[in-house]
Amino acid sequence: MRPPSSLSYEENLINGFNGMGVGNSSQFQMSQQQQQQIPPHVDRIMNPGNMGPGNGSNFFQTMGQNRSSDDSFRYTTDSHNAQQLPIAPLQPLQYHLYTPPLPHVSNMPAHHRAIHHFFMEDNLRETLQRQSEASRQILDPNTPEAQSLPSEIHIYHSLYPLDDKPDRHSKVFGFPTSVYKAISSMDGKPYVLRRIEGFRLLSETAMTSIEGWRRIKHAGVVSVREAFTTKAFGDNSLVFVYDYFPLSTTLSAMYFVPLRAGAKPGVPEKSLWSYIIQISSAIKTLHSSGLAARILEPSKLLVTGKNRVRLNCCGIFDMINYDGGKNVIQFQQDDLVNFGRLIVALACGSLAAVHNLPKSLEYISRQYTPDVKNVILLLLSKRSNYKSIDEVLNMIMPKILQEANSAYSYNDLLESELAKETENGRVVRLLCKLGFINERPEFDMDPAWSETGDRYLLKLFRDYVFHQVDELGNPVVDVGHVLQCLNKLDAGVDERIMLMSRDEQSCLIVSYKELKQCIESSFSMLSRETNP
Numbered sequence: 001m002r003p004p005s006s007l008s009y010e011e012n013l014i015n016g017f018n019g020m021g022v023g024n025s026s027q028f029q030m031s032q033q034q035q036q037q038i039p040p041h042v043d044r045i046m047n048p049g050n051m052g053p054g055n056g057s058n059f060f061q062t063m064g065q066n067r068s069s070d071d072s073f074r075y076t077t078d079s080h081n082a083q084q085l086p087i088a089p090l091q092p093l094q095y096h097l098y099t100p101p102l103p104h105v106s107n108m109p110a111h112h113r114a115i116h117h118f119f120m121e122d123n124l125r126e127t128l129q130r131q132s133e134a135s136r137q138i139l140d141p142n143t144p145e146a147q148s149l150p151s152e153i154h155i156y157h158s159l160y161p162l163d164d165k166p167d168r169h170s171k172v173f174g175f176p177t178s179v180y181k182a183i184s185s186m187d188g189k190p191y192v193l194r195r196i197e198g199f200r201l202l203s204e205t206a207m208t209s210i211e212g213w214r215r216i217k218h219a220g221v222v223s224v225r226e227a228f229t230t231k232a233f234g235d236n237s238l239v240f241v242y243d244y245f246p247l248s249t250t251l252s253a254m255y256f257v258p259l260r261a262g263a264k265p266g267v268p269e270k271s272l273w274s275y276i277i278q279i280s281s282a283i284k285t286l287h288s289s290g291l292a293a294r295i296l297e298p299s300k301l302l303v304t305g306k307n308r309v310r311l312n313c314c315g316i317f318d319m320i321n322y323d324g325g326k327n328v329i330q331f332q333q334d335d336l337v338n339f340g341r342l343i344v345a346l347a348c349g350s351l352a353a354v355h356n357l358p359k360s361l362e363y364i365s366r367q368y369t370p371d372v373k374n375v376i377l378l379l380l381s382k383r384s385n386y387k388s389i390d391e392v393l394n395m396i397m398p399k400i401l402q403e404a405n406s407a408y409s410y411n412d413l414l415e416s417e418l419a420k421e422t423e424n425g426r427v428v429r430l431l432c433k434l435g436f437i438n439e440r441p442e443f444d445m446d447p448a449w450s451e452t453g454d455r456y457l458l459k460l461f462r463d464y465v466f467h468q469v470d471e472l473g474n475p476v477v478d479v480g481h482v483l484q485c486l487n488k489l490d491a492g493v494d495e496r497i498m499l500m501s502r503d504e505q506s507c508l509i510v511s512y513k514e515l516k517q518c519i520e521s522s523f524s525m526l527s528r529e530t531n532p
């Protein structure tokens with residue numbers, strides 16, 4: 001079968017989907033069976049000899065040039081290359097295949113579209129795919145590492161270690177700790193289990209301290225789900241369960257590692273303000289809820305995205321050093337001092353910077369705007385009366401407005417990326433309908449279903465969309481053509497296309513509008529059969 005001539009997608013967009021007929025043909029005789037197959041509302045034309053491959057389709061040509069590949073599609077009109085490309089999905093995912101349009105094809109006329117236009121932005125897609133891959137990571141059950149871990153703890157299974165440091169002795173908590181991703185058998189979602197090894201909880205009431213933390217829902221705090229004791233590891237362990245953020249890292253791993261030659265120490269000012277604002281907001285919520293963070297240190301600040309930071313490991317100190325909440329005011333004051341120290345360390349790129357404050361402040365005065373130093377001085381200053389995080393918030397208000405503006409802009413960007421995938425979702429739903437209708441085996445030979453009327457048209461339409469071949473008989477695998485056809489079908493435009501029978505003996509002219517009606521009637525018939 002050869003592709004009938006067709007109007008290019010961009011031309012149709014420009015013309016507002018104005019209809020277009022297909023080329024003339026001379027008379028041709030159809031078999032009686034074929035005559036019966038055609039619904040009455042469809043025009044017929046004969047003599048397929050007139051039909052060459054479409055010649056006005058710049059869009060298709062552009063798509064061919066801008067060939068790309070991912071695990072499910074191959075976009076090419078070049079049959080030679082199509083034969084050389086592997087067809088099966090590649091494992092593991094080949095991220096480098098998600099390349100942006102090359103310069104020589106990205107400079108296209110305004111009415112042309114590269115394939116990237118139809119899908120989520122490449123970096124975002126790659127990030128989401130990597131995160132999804134990380135969320136599904138499991139240990140090979142035959143490895144000694146997997147065999148040394150319990151197969152199930154409480155309601156969690158499929159433990160996967162997240163901590164790659166050999167030294168498990170946490171400087172922060174003073175006990176050996178280990179961190180695992182695990183799947184909850186209650187909801188099938190991944191969570192983080194933080195195990196405090198060899199810890200015996202002496203007071204049952206200490207467990208109640210987790211309740212206040214479970215109520216905290218804040219974008220700057222890793223949510224605490226529950227805590228429990230277990231002997232599943234062969235010792236007395238205390239386990240805290242937190243939300244899981246795939247591929248996250250810590251401020252410590254980002255900024256307190258040996259620098260590349262020539263790199264400047266310290267966090268760039270824009271990122272530093274973003275961290276200050278997010279942490280201030282988290283502290284505000286905790287302090288207003290009668291809690292204290294107690295873990296304001298770089299290894300316990302989880303970086304879960306670009307400039308997104310969250311307080312991690314909340315609630316642990318309240319349980320392992322349980323005091324019934326007696327000292328919370330003092331701990332809140334400590335939070336502010338520790339926050340000031342954290343800013344100094346981040347700005348100087350060194351954990352030791354707080355030990356020589358005058359020198360560090362001098363460095364900060366040179367490298368950052370005076371506002372950074374002012375916040376540090378407010379947080380670190382010694383006063384007889386209590387300090388409040390509100391004082392910090394008042395001081396940094398203009399920065400908060402800038403941060404809110406950046407967050408809104410990023411939100412707009414993500415929404416526009418989401419909109420593209422919404423369109424793709426629409427196309428997938430249409431494809432599902434077509435898949436449900438086409439060539440159902442249980443209706444095989446049923447004269448009321450498969451080879452007659454609406455279903456026959458849809459079968460030919462499927463060939464038109466997916467099974468085209470070029471002049472040499474090689475398959476045309478072009479997602480641009482598929483999207484063009486499906487979008488026109490979904491819109492039900494008046495444009496008419498020529499469908500050809502598989503034996504190439506007859507052609508039918510039908511509009512997308514009529515095809516849409518065929519889908520709707522066939523699908524509702526199918527739905528009636530499913531739900532009599």
Ligand SMILES: Nc1ncnc2c1ncn2[C@@H]1O[C@H](COP(=O)(O)OP(=O)(O)OP(=O)(O)O)[C@@H](O)[C@H]1O
Pocket residue numbers: 162163164165168169170171172173177179192222242243244245246247248249250252253299300302312
């Ligand atoms: N909630 C979480 N979601 C996803 N990953 C996490 C989460 N919490 C921790 N991690 C991962 O686990 C790793 C280890 O966390 P941990 O808090 O033990 O850091 P650390 O630098 O090893 O600190 P310590 O010195 O206390 O052991 C982190 O680098 C992070 O990648």
